[in-house]
Amino acid sequence: MKLEFEDEMGLLTPEDRALLQRCADAAALAEGVSVPAGAFVEIVDDARIREINRKQRGKDAATDVLSFPTVNYPAGRTARDCARLLRREYDAETGVCALGDIIISMDHVRAQAQEYGHSERREAGYLLTHGLFHLMGYDHIEAADKPVMRAMEEKALSSIGLTRENETQAGQKGEDTMTDERLLEMARQARKNAYVPYSGYAVGAALLGEDGTVYTGCNVENAAYGNTLCAERTALCKAVSEGARRFTAIAIASEGSAPYPCGACRQSLYEFAPELRVLVTWDGNVREAMLRDLLPEGFGPSSLGK
Numbered sequence: 001m002k003l004e005f006e007d008e009m010g011l012l013t014p015e016d017r018a019l020l021q022r023c024a025d026a027a028a029l030a031e032g033v034s035v036p037a038g039a040f041v042e043i044v045d046d047a048r049i050r051e052i053n054r055k056q057r058g059k060d061a062a063t064d065v066l067s068f069p070t071v072n073y074p075a076g077r078t079a080r081d082c083a084r085l086l087r088r089e090y091d092a093e094t095g096v097c098a099l100g101d102i103i104i105s106m107d108h109v110r111a112q113a114q115e116y117g118h119s120e121r122r123e124a125g126y127l128l129t130h131g132l133f134h135l136m137g138y139d140h141i142e143a144a145d146k147p148v149m150r151a152m153e154e155k156a157l158s159s160i161g162l163t164r165e166n167e168t169q170a171g172q173k174g175e176d177t178m179t180d181e182r183l184l185e186m187a188r189q190a191r192k193n194a195y196v197p198y199s200g201y202a203v204g205a206a207l208l209g210e211d212g213t214v215y216t217g218c219n220v221e222n223a224a225y226g227n228t229l230c231a232e233r234t235a236l237c238k239a240v241s242e243g244a245r246r247f248t249a250i251a252i253a254s255e256g257s258a259p260y261p262c263g264a265c266r267q268s269l270y271e272f273a274p275e276l277r278v279l280v281t282w283d284g285n286v287r288e289a290m291l292r293d294l295l296p297e298g299f300g301p302s303s304l305g306k
Helices: 014-031 046-057 083-087 106-116 120-135 146-159 180-191 231-241 263-270
Strands: 002-006 037-044 065-069 096-105 204-209 214-218 247-254 277-282 285-290
Touching (some): 037 120, 046 096, 065 120, 106 120, 180 247, 231 247, 231 263
Antiparallel strands (some): 277 285
């Protein structure tokens, strides 16, 4: 999912943008959107969103998020069912099908995070995800529709560890709430996306950053076998590309045999986290080891005097 941001007040940090991008990707994956899609996201304060609300909806009040879809979905259908309709919104300049616009008030993000007792990053991620599911055809006006939309929002946010339970008021992930079983379950869920047409051995990984952020990955095979990426390195590359450098644990899930990381993955992980805890699960079994024990006398930055 490609997001185009407008933030004239400079309210977002680079880390905020990266988080919102992860939420958007998770929402598109949860929905199963089959075409390249994108959305325009404007970050504003309460005064600006009140002005937009008054002009566009005739409501003279500030709110937390506004969504303006470009697609008129048939009754009972959402984006996953309407690839043809989405393709009508294809923008050659951006290379994606435009789902619509989302406006988020950062004043409301701060106030609602305080009210609900979780972090501002959780609130911002939730509001973006909520807006995106509106753009993908979901609503909550009717009582029967609300739990469906809510389940999709939590499905997306849970896949990246951005649950309300995991986010403390201070804005830091509560490490005591990110249990080993929760991390293992995220690895099991990531495994479902594995691309393994050659080996048939699907693996999922969930890498826990020092700040509590979880980065998931799956193995991606290639007809040129040497180009295959393991789940652990997929998760690691995702994390590093978003600025993370310190990690505390990784969970790895598969079936049939214990999915301990291969030598290349052990070396890649050792670069950043020699003291990493490694959890593996398969067929109902769970084992734990320390990376330093899986790679004795490991070679890392310290070996180069770094």
